[in-house]
Amino acid sequence: MKYIDEFRDREIGQRLVQRICREADGAREVVLMEVCGTHTMSIFRYGIRGLLPQNIRLLSGPGCPVCVTPGAYIDKAIAYACLPGVLVTTFGDMLRVPGSRSSLERETAEHNSVRVVYSTMDALEMAACHPELKVVFVGVGFETTAPTIAASILEAKKRGIENYFVLCAHKLIPPVMRALVDSQDLAIDGFICPGHVSTIIGSDAYQFIARDYGIPCVVAGFEPVDVLEAIYLLVSQVRRGVALVENQYRWVVRQGGNPKALALLEEVFEVADSEWRGIGVVPGSGLRIREKYRDFDAEAQIEVEVEPAQEPKGCICGEILKGVKAPLECGLFRSLCTPTTPVGPCMVSSEGTCAAFYKYGGG
């Protein structure tokens, strides 16, 4: 496959590994964080950790939109699914994530009121075809996904579809990166920055990290050669004592991002404080539907009672999302918390750190 096979080439990968080893030789421990959950999955899927020298440590960050969505939000989605006349539509990842007492998957078995969609436009079409139902779309995701949800709201308005709603929990990556370095819980020497978020917001969005905190950033693609090249560039910056934003994913990501997508976001959403599971409220890190489009805001338009959320006992997803702890340090990992009986979201999400450890063999 074009643009994919070349980036999975064994010889190129092995040569990059050798360059990383040479660059890291004799250095102190270098701690790099991959922010995006898809990078975590790629690192595990290709066995990259095992190829790196001992003095390079990779931490997984909070870039898993499913994992960082608070339990209360999932409880609300489930509550909607239990209401008569409501159809909840969702991307697949959300289906198995545990709320305080249940999950959307279990509610499907009970109520048959949850549908998995590949695109938010599919949810909009369901609303168009079923005017007798209120169709609620579970709006989770970062800057990669939010523009398509914005587009669906604009399309709904244009077509006069009045039974389409979004339960909005979109979040933004740069503010949580700032929160991580401000918290000083860990010393991060470099960030592997998300690839697809960056196609929207541009590589310039990370300049503040390099400039204000002196931490190198490299925007990376998702194939193993991309990730290895990004690691090489970061280690090289650390050895040279510089802090720059470099763009490894040059053929996809531009400095200024995607103006059309950014305009969609600006039109439909406004920035707000947002709660990140396990991290707490991060200022200016979420998106809220603007007043102008409040007719499509599920929380504003559909009343539902939700019991107070309960965080599962013993779950350390929060610390795992911040990179402070690894799944192997969780007492529930592989015992009480497994993919079939998940306690926290990190075990269920297709980008969850615990899911990666479990599926591909951690450590």
Place this chain on the structure above:
Amino acid sequence: MKAKEQILLAHGSGGKLTHELIENLFLRKFFNPILAPLADAALLEAKGVRLAFTTDSYVVKPLFFPGGDIGRLAVFGTVNDLSVVGAQPLFLSCSLIIEQGLDYATLERIVDSIQKAAQEAGVNVVTGDTKVVERGNVDRLYVNTSGVGLVADGVYLSVERIEVGDKIVLSGTIGDHGIAVLSEREGFGFHSEIASDCAPLNGLISRMLQASRRIKFMRDPTRGGLATTLNEIVAGADFGILIEEERIPVREEVKSICELLGLDPFYIANEGKVVAVVHPEDAEAVCQVMWGHELGHQAAVIGEVVAEPRGKVFLRTAIGGTRLVDMLVGDQLPRIC
């Protein structure tokens, strides 16, 4: 599972939950030594004659998909379950549960397909049943087939024969069936040419068994995909399996669709492929006879049985790293980003 819990779709996906349900409920309640191996077919012995007996239900949606239909699937699925335990398939039963309102033309088309498939596979439908249920109580048509076959003298396929050093042989490309059905069902509108690989394996397997008496075990990787089947082989065993990503044949179109949707071909259903565990000295000869058969042109040695880690399947990745290959958990779900 506790009494108040419910059966989820994931319990039928062929992955972990399916296995848990089978072991914790069905095996526990029905337990007997014939059932215990949980093989693709039960091996029965009476008066010196060895028979294989299997059953399967088919609920595929849509009924017709590129490369096949529910009728064809129902015949070949059962024929293949008999073939992989070393039996020559002979007789099938065919039970239909029909939704009120299904048009006769559709039913006739499927029955024609069943007959044609039975002829291709060299089996006869010798008994059956028909039920019609009210509209909405079944999704158009469900089919169950059971099959009986004869196991020849000297053919003994069992997990217990597997030894460290044995090679893993795969008969061809993976993921074709699942992607063909998914494309049709979801109406993706891809201009893809992926057809289901739905096919009877008895001819291919017969040649393989003639080529070598040191084929230890076989399985056809259906629901849950190649990864789940390999995990079933190593479950509880004192060996593991190491496979090479670069050696596993996957069609470009299947790879592309999987990339687009975030699916992993290792976990996608196949309906015309066989995985065989073969003595290392015979692996090449087995591959050669497979290459000469229309269903085995892309047969390949994809890995081997290893001493460690026990009970696990590992993959050497495209760039030379290694990682675990786990069993499928639920259905693969389309992702957010």
